[in-house]
Amino acid sequence: MTAAPAPPLQHFAKGHGAENDFVILPDPDGRLELSADDVIRLCHRRSGLGADGILRAVRCAADPEAAPMADSAEWFMDYRNADGTRGAMCGNGIRLLARYLVDAGHCAPGPLALATRAGTRHVHVPTRSPDFRGPVSVMMGRPALPGPDGIEVTAGRRSWPAVHVDMGNPHAVAFVDDLAHAGDLRTAPTVTPAHAYPHGVTTEFVTVLGPRHLALRVHERGVGETRACGTGACAAVAALRARDPRSPSRGDYxxxxxxxxxxxxxxxxxxxxxxxxxxxxxxxLTLRPAHDGPAADHVEHQKATA
Known part of the structure; x- marks a missing residue:
């Protein structure tokens, strides 16, 4: 009896942006069929690699979803939340993906256009150090504050008014006196009215530390509490600026x-x-069938790079 062939190996990389961590799956030719179950198992903190999300790197021309953006970007960030759902935009994820593409030799350092479900974003990976390890920047676009008024966030026994900010994904930003008041954030905060966020919402709890200086905690839609959130940081700044109509058109936060x-x-x-x-x-790694159980993702080889 001939043994079944072994599943093909899939290269991966693991990285983070301000400890918001991701598994990168390079798929330049668009051959990887990544299911929601694959994502959930890979992101599991005990039986998988552990991550806040998955970044599948595929050339726009090889992916039907991204093909319309092939004229503006070579690569597409197929972002998946840890619960297997697809995400439109991830500020820390796109910065990490740009770092990976440069480190792996797929792109030159400097300016880089990457396609996302929220549109094309322009990233800059610096060249000022021999190993290109400087901070990475991305133009996130203009925030939108679509309303409605009267949004409220509840965590534990406390409630706060919140601002709806759209950064390519939805956010509810609540200003609090103490970040500890948000509790342990093991469960998602309640956000009302429910019709304001029909597809769920990422929630920021924000304190003002000084002029143009904020601190936050985040419960990300489809993930849970994360160590950082790029779109959430931008949403917090947008909400702060909305409190003062005299905010200048430029500023550093x-x-x-x-x-x-x-x-x-x-x-x-x-x-x-x-x-x-x-x-x-x-x-x-190999992506095993879902019926193989929770330890379905088998790491064949792993090499530390930092």
């Missing part, structure tokens, strides 16, 4: 998250997000 510090530069045409991004390991 600092946002501290549990995983690190992010910098937001406000331009007349949108926000620029800058922060750390590092690839920390690479290896190969």
């Amino acid at each position: 600092t946002v501290d998250a549990p995983g690190g510090r992010l910098h937001i530069r406000v331009h007349p045409d949108g926000m620029e997000l800058t922060g750390p991004a590092a690839v920390i390991a690479q290896g190969a």
Whole structure:
């Protein structure tokens, strides 16, 4: 009896942006069929590689979803949340993906256009150090504040008014006196009215530390509490600026998250997000069928890179 052939190996990389961590799956020719179950098992903190999400790197021309953007970008960020759902935009994820593409030799350092479900974003991977390890920046576009008024966030026994900010994905930003008041965030905060966010929402709890200096905690839609959130940091700045109609058209802001510090530069045409991004390991894995159980993702080889 002939044994069944072994599943093919899939290369992966693991990295983070301000400790918001991701598994990168390079798929330049669009051959990888990645199911929601695959994503859930890979992101599991005990039986998988552990991550806040998956970044599948595929050339736009090889992916039907991204093909319309092939004229503006070579690569597409197919972002999946840890619960297997597809995400439109991820500020830390796109910065990490750009770092990986440069480190792997797929792209040159400097300016780089990447396609996302929220449109094309322009990233800059610096060249000022021999190993290109400086912070990575991305133009995030203009925030939108679509309303409605009267949004409220509840965590534990506390409730706060919140602002709806759209950064290519939906956010509810609540200003609090103490970040500890948000509780342990093991369960998603309740956000009302429910019709404001028919597809779920990422929630930010924000304190003001000083002029143009914020700190936050985040419960990400489809993930849970994360150590940082790039779109969430931008949403927090947008909500802060909305409180003061005299805010200038330009300005630099600092946002501290549990995983690190992010910098937001406000331009007349949108926000620029800058922060750390590092690839920390690479290896190969097999994606086994879902019936193989929770330990379905087998790491064949892993090499630390940091």
